[in-house]
Structures are given as C-alpha cells and as structure tokens.
Amino acid sequence: MKHARVTWMGEAHDATERDGDLLLPDGRVARPDEVIWLPPLAPTERPRTILALGLNYPNHAKELAFKAPAEPLAFLKGPNALAGHRQVTHRPADARTMHYECELAVVIGRTAKRVPRGEAYDFVAGYTVANDYAVRDYLENWFRPNLRVKNRDGATPIGPWLVDRDDVSDPMSLELKTTVNGQVTQSGNTRDMIFGIPFLIEYFTSFMTLNAGDMILTGTPDGVVDCRPGDVVVTEIEGVGALMNTIA
Missing domain, CATH: 2.30.30.370 (FAH)
Structure with a gap:
C-alpha cells in the first residue's frame, strides 16, 4: 500500500x-x-534520527574525484530539512553549485538495536524517495560536510508516498532516475550501492538505537548536475514513486 x-x-x-x-x-x-x-510520515512517527550516506555509489564517488569509502560515510540531518512532494526548495543567493541527489530512503518500523543482517528487513516499515540537495559551495571537506550543505530547511524533499515494505519485492534492485525540466540527467540502480540496506541496518544498530519513523537515506548514483532557480526536478525510483520539486 x-x-x-x-x-x-x-x-x-x-x-x-x-x-x-x-x-x-x-x-x-x-x-x-x-x-x-x-512528508509521508504521521506526526507520531516524525524521525528523531535521519541518517544519510555519502559516496555510497562507486560511480558517484568517482565523479566527485574521491575513492569509494571502506566503511559507511554517514552524517545526521534534522527533521526540518524535510519537505513534501511538489514543494519549493530555495537555492542560496551565493551558491555556485547546488546538486540534486536521488536516493532511496528506508523508513524504520520499530525499535532496532543490534539487528543481525539477516533480520534487517523485519525492522523496515517501508520506502520513500528522497532528493537530498547539496550546496557544495559550503563543503569544508568531503568527509566532514558543513551543516549548511545538507541541513537547510526544506532542502530534502521526500515522498510522495511511503510504500509498505512488502510491496517492494527487492529494494536492492530498483531503477533510479532524475529529470531536470523533463530531460533525463541521472540514472542508476540500487544494486550498485557499496553498502546495501541489510548491511546498513546492522551497522548502525550495532552502536545506536533506531526507532519507528527514523530514516536512512542510502546515497545517490552519478549524474548530479547544478540546479538553477526555476528548474523542475523529478527524482523517481521504480515502484516507489516520482518526487517533484522546484528550485526557487
């Protein structure tokens, strides 16, 4: 559903x-x-923890001229960064480079602590699409993102749907696509993640507790381009949905 x-x-x-x-x-x-x-989450399930992955696709790491990480490169986001489908995201006036990032977002369904990899999907409520914009002008270095890069109010649209876990037969084999003003600019597949969903759930819950509504944004493939005011960006994931957002 x-x-x-x-x-x-x-x-x-x-x-x-x-x-x-x-x-x-x-x-x-x-x-x-x-x-x-x-954002397709009930008020009682607003995430307390939003984990986001950097460089989780080898081709994206390559296009940014970095080696693929040997362990998950993760950072935290605040709930105020989230926005809904068909909403506007603001590009800072001084930005020279603002990239979209089409990502599969995993929504946790119940308290998860020390979860074995083989049981990871039992703790998933469902999946949604995330567009994790990055204002790269503000990046201090690739391994310590400045808060202004990824935690701007309304700069991470998610949605439009939260799709039940059981309605996505294989989340590790989904096509991803981004269009800007109707032109395809990014394509990939979740099978190319360096660290897959079961690994990530096992890894994070080995040292921290995740709760219902918490989210893991699993990274983006290559093909990111600069977004300008007026651009209409659609990030789409097979079987999950097409998320539309406009830059202002």
Whole structure:
C-alpha cells in the first residue's frame, strides 16, 4: 500500500493511494493537484534520527574525484530539512553549485538495536524517495560536510508516498532516475550501492538505537548536475514513486 500525508481543505490528513487519487480515512477522495503534500510520515512517527550516506555509489564517488569509502560515510540531518512532494526548495543567493541527489530512503518500523543482517528487513516499515540537495559551495571537506550543505530547511524533499515494505519485492534492485525540466540527467540502480540496506541496518544498530519513523537515506548514483532557480526536478525510483520539486 502507498501512504501519504497531505493538507486538504485546511486540515492535515493521512491518505492512501487509490487509482492515482488520495483516499482519506473518512472515505472522501482528493485529487493530487488539490492538496499540499507533506512528508509521508504521521506526526507520531516524525524521525528523531535521519541518517544519510555519502559516496555510497562507486560511480558517484568517482565523479566527485574521491575513492569509494571502506566503511559507511554517514552524517545526521534534522527533521526540518524535510519537505513534501511538489514543494519549493530555495537555492542560496551565493551558491555556485547546488546538486540534486536521488536516493532511496528506508523508513524504520520499530525499535532496532543490534539487528543481525539477516533480520534487517523485519525492522523496515517501508520506502520513500528522497532528493537530498547539496550546496557544495559550503563543503569544508568531503568527509566532514558543513551543516549548511545538507541541513537547510526544506532542502530534502521526500515522498510522495511511503510504500509498505512488502510491496517492494527487492529494494536492492530498483531503477533510479532524475529529470531536470523533463530531460533525463541521472540514472542508476540500487544494486550498485557499496553498502546495501541489510548491511546498513546492522551497522548502525550495532552502536545506536533506531526507532519507528527514523530514516536512512542510502546515497545517490552519478549524474548530479547544478540546479538553477526555476528548474523542475523529478527524482523517481521504480515502484516507489516520482518526487517533484522546484528550485526557487
């Protein structure tokens, strides 16, 4: 099942997908263009911890002129960085390079601590699409991202859907694609991750506890390009959804 959270007629609603429309719990149906899309997480499941991976695809590490990491290169993000589908992300006036990053986001479903790799998927609630914009002008160095690079308010759109774990048969074999103003600029497959989802869940929970609603953003393949004001960016993952965002 595909879940969403939207504002419609002045109120926030949980919703599910039905024939491309949004079915509300009381049976009313809203069209996608009638609502304001919110990050697809219930208020009680807003993430306390958002983990994001850097250089988790070897071809992306190569295009940035870095060696692939020997262990996960991770950093933390704040919840205020999240934005919904069809929302606007602001490019700083002094930015020279602002890259989109199409990423599969893993949403944790229950408390996870010291999870063996073979049981990792039992702790996953579902998956969504993330666009983890990076303002690379502010990068101090590749292995210590400045907060302004990745933690800007509204600079990490996610959605539109949270897709149940069991509806994604193999999250490690999904096509990723990004278009800018309708032109394909990035393509890849989750099978090319250096550190896959089971490994990451085992690795992170070996030293920290993850809770329901926490998220792991699993990195992006190569093909990132600069985004300018007015650009419409669509990050799409097979079976999960197409997330649209506009640069202002």
